[in-house]
Amino acid sequence: MSATSTAVTSAKAQRSGGSPIRGWNWMASLFLTPALLLLGVFMLYPVISTIVLSFDRGLGNYIRLLTADRRFLDLSTFPPSGALFNNVLWVVFYTTGCIFFGLLIAVLATRVRYEPAIKAIVFLPMAIAATALGVIWRFVYTPDRDTGLLNALLGIFHLGPIAFLGDTGWVNTALIIAGIWGSVGFATVILSAALKGISTEVLEAARVDGARESQIFRRIIIPMLSLPISVVAVTLVINVIKLFDLIYVMTAGGPGSSSRVIAFTMYQEAFPAGRVDYGAAVAVMMLVILIPVLIFNVRRFRSERVVQ
Amino acid sequence: MSGAFGDQALEPPARTTSQRMARFVAKTPIHIALLAIALVWLLPTIGLLITSFRPSEDVLSNGWWTVFTGNLRFTTDNYQSVLGGQGMLTAFLNSVSISIPSTILPLLISALAAYAFAWLEFPLRDTIFLVVVALLMIPVQMTLIPLLDLFAALGLNRGFLMLWIAHTTFALPFGIFLLRNFFITLPRDLIEAARMDGASSWKIFTTVVVPLSVPALASYGIFQFLWVWNDLLMALIFAPRGGQPMTVQVTGLLGTYGTEWHILAAAAFVIMLVPLIVFFSLQRYFVQGLLAGSVK
Numbered sequence: 001m002s003a004t005s006t007a008v009t010s011a012k013a014q015r016s017g018g019s020p021i022r023g024w025n026w027m028a029s030l031f032l033t034p035a036l037l038l039l040g041v042f043m044l045y046p047v048i049s050t051i052v053l054s055f056d057r058g059l060g061n062y063i064r065l066l067t068a069d070r071r072f073l074d075l076s077t078f079p080p081s082g083a084l085f086n087n088v089l090w091v092v093f094y095t096t097g098c099i100f101f102g103l104l105i106a107v108l109a110t111r112v113r114y115e116p117a118i119k120a121i122v123f124l125p126m127a128i129a130a131t132a133l134g135v136i137w138r139f140v141y142t143p144d145r146d147t148g149l150l151n152a153l154l155g156i157f158h159l160g161p162i163a164f165l166g167d168t169g170w171v172n173t174a175l176i177i178a179g180i181w182g183s184v185g186f187a188t189v190i191l192s193a194a195l196k197g198i199s200t201e202v203l204e205a206a207r208v209d210g211a212r213e214s215q216i217f218r219r220i221i222i223p224m225l226s227l228p229i230s231v232v233a234v235t236l237v238i239n240v241i242k243l244f245d246l247i248y249v250m251t252a253g254g255p256g257s258s259s260r261v262i263a264f265t266m267y268q269e270a271f272p273a274g275r276v277d278y279g280a281a282v283a284v285m286m287l288v289i290l291i292p293v294l295i296f297n298v299r300r301f302r303s304e305r306v307v308q
Numbered sequence: 309m310s311g312a313f314g315d316q317a318l319e320p321p322a323r324t325t326s327q328r329m330a331r332f333v334a335k336t337p338i339h340i341a342l343l344a345i346a347l348v349w350l351l352p353t354i355g356l357l358i359t360s361f362r363p364s365e366d367v368l369s370n371g372w373w374t375v376f377t378g379n380l381r382f383t384t385d386n387y388q389s390v391l392g393g394q395g396m397l398t399a400f401l402n403s404v405s406i407s408i409p410s411t412i413l414p415l416l417i418s419a420l421a422a423y424a425f426a427w428l429e430f431p432l433r434d435t436i437f438l439v440v441v442a443l444l445m446i447p448v449q450m451t452l453i454p455l456l457d458l459f460a461a462l463g464l465n466r467g468f469l470m471l472w473i474a475h476t477t478f479a480l481p482f483g484i485f486l487l488r489n490f491f492i493t494l495p496r497d498l499i500e501a502a503r504m505d506g507a508s509s510w511k512i513f514t515t516v517v518v519p520l521s522v523p524a525l526a527s528y529g530i531f532q533f534l535w536v537w538n539d540l541l542m543a544l545i546f547a548p549r550g551g552q553p554m555t556v557q558v559t560g561l562l563g564t565y566g567t568e569w570h571i572l573a574a575a576a577f578v579i580m581l582v583p584l585i586v587f588f589s590l591q592r593y594f595v596q597g598l599l600a601g602s603v604k
Contacts, residue, residue: 027509028430035421035480036436039443042455042477047446049454105345108338118342121349123595127583129538131555135562135576136352139359139569146370147569149355181349189595242447245540249559266449271545276453283449294445 054280061281071257072265072282083260089172090179090240090261095233097180102187102232103225106195107217109188119192123185130182134249137178141165165251168258175259179246183239187232194228195221237293241286262286360386360573367570386574390561394571396578398550399557403537403582406468406553410475411533415525417476418483423513425484426491427499437488443481448474452545459546470546475536483528490524491517527596534583534594554579 054061065072073082105122109115125133141164142148145155154160164174198221206216244263247253253260253268260268262282270279332339358372361382370379390396424430425437455474459465464473494517502512518525540555547556558575565571587594 028424028428028433031420031424031428031509031513032430032436034417035440035484038417038473038477039440039480042458042473043443043446043451046451046454046458050450053453101345105342108342108345111335111338112342114342118346120591121346124353124584124587125349127534127587127594128580129540129555129583131538131540131558132576132579135558135572136356138562139356139573140352142567142569144567147367147567149351149371149373152371152373181352184349242449245555248540249562263447263449267541267544270453280453283447283453286447287445287450290445290447297445 050280050283053277054284056277056280061278062285065278065281065285071260081258083257083262083265086172086259087240087243087261090176090243091237093176094179094183094240095236097176098183098187098236099191099229099232101180101184102191103229105184105188106192107221109192110195115192119185119188122188125182126185130245131249133178133182134246137174137181138165138250141174166255168255171251171255171259175247175250178250179243182246183236186235190228190232191225194225198224234293234296238290238297241290241293262289356573356576359569360577362386362570364568364570367573386570387578390571390574390578394557394561394575396554396557396575399552399554400578402468402547402551403553403555405551406471406475406543406547407533407536409468409472410479410536411529413472413476414479414483414532415529418480418528419487419518419521419525420513421480421484422487422491423509423517425488426494427512427517428509437484440481440484444485448478448541452542456545467548468551470548471542474542474546475539479532479535483532486528487521487524490521494520523593523596526590526593530586530590530593534586537582538579 069082070076071082073084074080079085105118109118112118139147140149141151143151143161143163143166145151145161148161150164151161154162162170164170202220203216206220211219240261242263243261244267247259247261247264248267251259253264262285266279266282266286269275269282273279355372358375359367361384362372362375363381363383363385366374366379366381391400421440425433425440451474455470456465459470459473464470498516498520499512502516507515537553538555539553540559543553543556544559547553552560554575558572558579561572561575
């Protein structure tokens with residue numbers, strides 16, 4: 001529980017001096033009641049119900065999920081497959097992809113005068129619904145060369161056409177690329193703000209000492225950005241665990257179940273398929289996976305300035 | 309496009325035109341790389357935008373890029389079709405009806421609670437605040453199944469009530485966290501002075517705290533509005549029959565018209581219209597809200 005005590009310390013540290021205004025306890029309860037009532041009835045109670053529901057068959061749901069459900073986790077093949085493994089692919093490639101391109105764009109853009117325009121262009125997909133993003137990329141990936149941009153480009157080199165979203169070998173790559181495209185703006189804006197925090201004197205001194213740009217990047221920029229990079233990485237990992245809309249819109253988990261992820265499995269099992277206790281177990285798995293990541297996040301609330 | 313994205317470069321500005329020219333040429337590889345990046349981020353969206361204005365027979369027979377080689381036939385038929393026949397106008401109004409209360413309610417409720425956590429004293433204050441912050445961790449999936457039964461048991465499974473309550477509740481931990489951290493930075497003297505003048509807590513809240521916190525309230529409000537506007541998962545589960553917002557409607561169109569891109573393109577742009585307006589008009593608040601909201 002060290003994260004908890006850290007947050008208490010930071011809560012106290014942030015208060016603007018001395019003790020708070022005294023003497024209005026009845027007033028405080030008026031201010032708090034609406035929020036606490038809603039949180040208690042519509043959040044805490046359902047969370048506890050979901051946990052109870054997931055143990056409806058003892059540990060049966062969890063045993064089945066981890067050992068007998070090939071659509072959730074299949075270790076019999078190489079590489080492994082299933083929703084959980086797909087989420088691992090997402091965590092690795094989506095997170096590194098977003099940070100790589102975010103850093104690249106941030107570093108390149110600081111050196112030109114039209115930097116705000118470039119950042120706005122890359123940030124724009126953050127504003128739009130994953131549903132619209134899904135339509136945009138389904139259109140790009142269309143196998144028909146007279147419709148789909150990517151296959152038209154491949155056609156110039158006499159390649160393809162490839163059914164990116166209909167081929168089990170391609171589908172996860174194609175989805176992750178669409179996901180990266182949608183989130184790079186977030187990484188770019190945060191890393192760019194952090195980059196501007198590096199003092200120009202440090203960079204000038206390195207240049208005067210004859211450091212090459214590549215050395216400056218590896219020895220100065222990367223180490224000085226390690227905190228904001230880790231903040232971006234944690235946020236992206238949380239995004240991945242909760243990822244639902246994009247998968248639902250672009251492939252509905254298909255072809256077959258080859259592009260399912262955990263959050264999609266939860267929805268699919270609990271609602272269209274109606275296996276509520278099994279869906280509850282998947283939801284609990286999501287929470288269990290998120291807890292370590294979120295504890296890290298609570299700790300970094302202390303360094304909130306990184307984001308603002 | 310200045311403002312939220314900052315505009316200072318890491319090196320001193322060039323003084324003369326020739327210096328500027330020389331610098332521009334020396335950076336040719338950077339300009340080429342950035343041009344490529346801009347194209348990758350613009351072309352997919354622009355392609356869909358162009359497609360949404362092309363006649364359906366053209367969309368089916370050749371690519372949107374042929375408009376650059378002289379195939380300049382445009383129409384608004386696709387928009388008329390999705391707004392009328394495909395029910396996107398109803399869905400648009402549903403999105404508005406869902407999003408506005410789901411923004412105002414959490415703004416109001418979390419501002420009240422945040423004020424109590426920041427400036428009032430009561431037992432277990434920090435502990436309760438920590439529990440609220442810990443609730444930030446809960447994924448919505450942990451509540452969806454019991455919520456359906458609970459809404460039915462309480463007789464709340466009518467109209468947009470379920471969506472309003474679910475969105476409001478899930479917005480509270482982040483709102484309370486964000487606004488409390490803003491409220492505690494307000495000058496203590498100002499609040500003390502108002503108290504000395506005999507102002508009640510309610511009066512201090514409405515006349516001192518809220519007016520001074522407009523930027524934070526705006527960032528949170530915009531973030532929450534777009535969050536709800538773009539939401540698909542909660543809408544799939546809690547939207548009433550005939551009350552589906554645009555995200556659900558477009559997902560349905562994808563199933564029915566999976567390859568009729570003139571319809572899908574127009575529908576996608578109807579969803580994107582409001583976020584794009586918000587993006588271009590309120591960019592500063594918008595970016596701050598999204599960045600702060602990324603913890604949600």
